[in-house]
Amino acid sequence: MMLQVPQVLTGDQVADLRALIDAAPWVDGNVTSGFQAALAKNNQQLPQAGEAARAAGATILAALERHPLFVSAALPHRVLPPLFNRYGEGQGFGDHIDNAIRRDPNTGASLRTDLSATLFLSEPEDYDGGELVVDDLYGSHVVKLAAGDMILYPASSLHHVTPITRGTRTASVFWIQSLVRDDAKRALLLDMDVAIQRVSRTAGPADAAVLSLTGTYHNLLRMWAEV
Numbered sequence: 422m423m424l425q426v427p428q429v430l431t432g433d434q435v436a437d438l439r440a441l442i443d444a445a446p447w448v449d450g451n452v453t454s455g456f457q458a459a460l461a462k463n464n465q466q467l468p469q470a471g472e473a474a475r476a477a478g479a480t481i482l483a484a485l486e487r488h489p490l491f492v493s494a495a496l497p498h499r500v501l502p503p504l505f506n507r508y509g510e511g512q513g514f515g516d517h518i519d520n521a522i523r524r525d526p527n528t529g530a531s532l533r534t535d536l537s538a539t540l541f542l543s544e545p546e547d548y549d550g551g552e553l554v555v556d557d558l559y560g561s562h563v564v565k566l567a568a569g570d571m572i573l574y575p576a577s578s579l580h581h582v583t584p585i586t587r588g589t590r591t592a593s594v595f596w597i598q599s600l601v602r603d604d605a606k607r608a609l610l611l612d613m614d615v616a617i618q619r620v621s622r623t624a625g626p627a628d629a630a631v632l633s634l635t636g637t638y639h640n641l642l643r644m645w646a647e648v
């Protein structure tokens with residue numbers, strides 16, 4: 422399932438975050454790549470241990486915790502500290518699949534990447550090219566979102582970033598280990614949660630059907646969740 426998560430950050434938050442990270446030193450993006458990805462990747466990255474990346478990452482993680490659609494769709498168990506990357510003219514990232522396991526640099530814990538996330542930090546009119554293209558059974562999906570908006574997609578997807586032909590594209594990328602590993606089960610739970618919210622608004626939260634469906638949602642989550 423691919424899902425747009427709108428307005429993870431407000432315009433003011435994006436501006437503050439960009440001022441912070443744009444002023445920090447950037448390095449070649451291949452410091453965090455696996456062997457295969459390193460062949461395809463051509464971008465810049467903010468050093469993960471640096472103060473700017475840590476502060477900006479904390480802002481994003483706090484915003485995600487408060488975003489109901491993100492929580493409902495991703496059912497996050499662990500979220501890796503966000504990385505920040507930047508593509509200038511001529512830079513891009515060829516086809517690849519993200520590493521299955523990544524290490525949390527803060528805790529040393531291994532995390533299974535169920536979901537990949539890209540949070541756009543440049544406005545689409547500020548650059549040409551730089552589309553995120555994600556392939557799935559239904560074809561190729563071209564993604565270029567407003568600054569502050571995010572796309573969630575299965576980390577098992579083949580994807581690439583098309584070369585930049587004008588301007589600069591800045592984004593944050595990170596990975597999520599979900600409570601529910603299977604993408605299809607997670608999609609069903611999201612559909613069910615959205616439907617329950619809808620019925621609850623008209624029938625009221627104490628309605629017998631709403632109570633029953635909410636119970637069923639939690640019992641499915643109990644059956645499928647790994648913690």
Ligand code: NI
Binds near residue numbers: 517518
């Ligand atoms: Ni990737």
